[in-house]
Amino acid sequence: MSGSPARARRREAAARLWRAYRAHRAGLFGLGVLVLIAAAALAAPLLVEGDVRKVTGTPGGPLEPPSARFPLGTDQFGRPLLGLLLWGARISLTVGLLAAALSVAIGAAVGIVAGHYGGWFATLLMRITDWFLVMPTLVLAIVLATVMSRDVWTVIVAIGVTSWPTTARLVRAQTIAVESRPYIERAKALGGGHRHIMGRHVLPNVLPLVLAQTTLGISAAILTEATLAFLGLGDPMVISWGGMLQEAREAGAVSSGHWWYLAPPGLAIALVALAFTLCGRAIEKVLDPRLGVGR
Template sequence: MTTGKWPAARPRAMAWQRRRASAARFWRRYRTHRAGVLGLATLALFVLLALAAPLLVGSGVADVTDAPGSPLERPSGELPFGADRFGRNLLGLVIWGARVSLLVGLFAAVLSVAIGTVIGVTAGHFRGWYATVVMRITDWFLVMPTLVLAIALATVMSRSLLTVVVAIGVTTWPTTARLVRAQTLAVESRPYIERARALGGGHWHIMSRHVLPHVMPLVLAQTTLIISSAILAEATLAFLGLGDPTVVSWGGLLQDAREAGAVSAGHWWYLVPPGIAIALVALAFTLCGRAVESVLNPRLGVSR
């Protein structure tokens, strides 16, 4: 005698089995891309350093009252990266700054992709006057310099990490919106969408059940690519003094180095570590994004 749990349990188990099989196929294809695997390993290293920062360097690494070195001390055995203008350990500051830079880049990219996805899907589905108005606004954002808009927003808002996230997120969504709209138009031209409408499927049903699953691979690839741009944008805003002065980030370290005259004085150890960290993380996310693009859309022909 069957119980009432089986009809619901079997489809759920089959769905999880399909997801596990899909994830396994994705990983088998992804690991064939050497550059993508290298980028993923680099990201894993930085994430581990960021998570273990309180254990590795302690929460008081940014405290200027208990600095272990003298101001602008050169690299040595005790201070491998030297000291900043307050005598703080630069190695510890770079490790601690990974937490802020990675979090801001991730949240800003998620906000940007979320806005672009909603606008792209709705513009591709409803069309008509709504799509015309929305896409003209998108075109305006595309032709405007993203960094200038982000600086303007960060200037008029309070100086905080939330401000940086919002400033980056609301100025970098147009590219995602364009890509998602094009994919939505391609999906909605397929015959099964017409059948869904004929069977009584509403706008929400078609967008959530038929369109969104087909654009999610594109959204995933776009997210990994935007994170690198978001990290660079955060570093730029912090370098210009528009970030939160109370937190340690890689861009903030570069801004401190500029204020201390490290460029003209030749204090290279103040500039190189945070600069290399920013470049490595941005490159790693770009490599991962290209590999994800190649796996999800083999027609792109991205080199391995």
């Protein structure tokens, strides 16, 4: 019975957050777009006939323009671009989600530890963070993707370990603000150790910031993945939106005027990045206590 009031409070808090989120039309639009794209990606095996990865025995001719049979046209091998787009969504979204989660996890851990302990250890962590911050993220990701094996996990690690500094600095500032509050002093006076303070008091207060940063980081990760794939540093055995752009470039779609080869993956990348950004901005406004959510 003791858990029932706690569950009721959590449900009520979630309901308040959802009501506040619904007040942001841009955030609702972004969420709707993401739900539709995620559903289409999950249903790709049911919606797409055959194996679109095969370049032999394809159903269409090379570079056919959009038609009733192929709504988005075909690629240089005669594969339908609509099927490639749906399968590519699975890889692009997966890489974006996992890379952003890795990046935010590293940034949150560094920020909380640096903000909690302070001293020379925090100074050292922040100098390392500053070094990563001033280095171009894309350049570091290209270097890592070049020296490591060419697969999806390499891209995820390359993006995740190069894009965490911004999160680390934000979380450190929030941690310092939280630890200046009186109840932290009371917890320390009652014998609360470092793990207790960071896990039970600091982490719950920085989670809203971490959630917003994760949502915003996904769009950046998807764009970085597309850039790496476009440069030929992605996994050649999988289909992604960036890989589709790279194949279109190799096929000379720009110079030959085959716009339908370039437009679908490019628009999909832009739309998903915009949708995640809109969701992230809405979540920031909802979770920011200065906005008075739930009043």
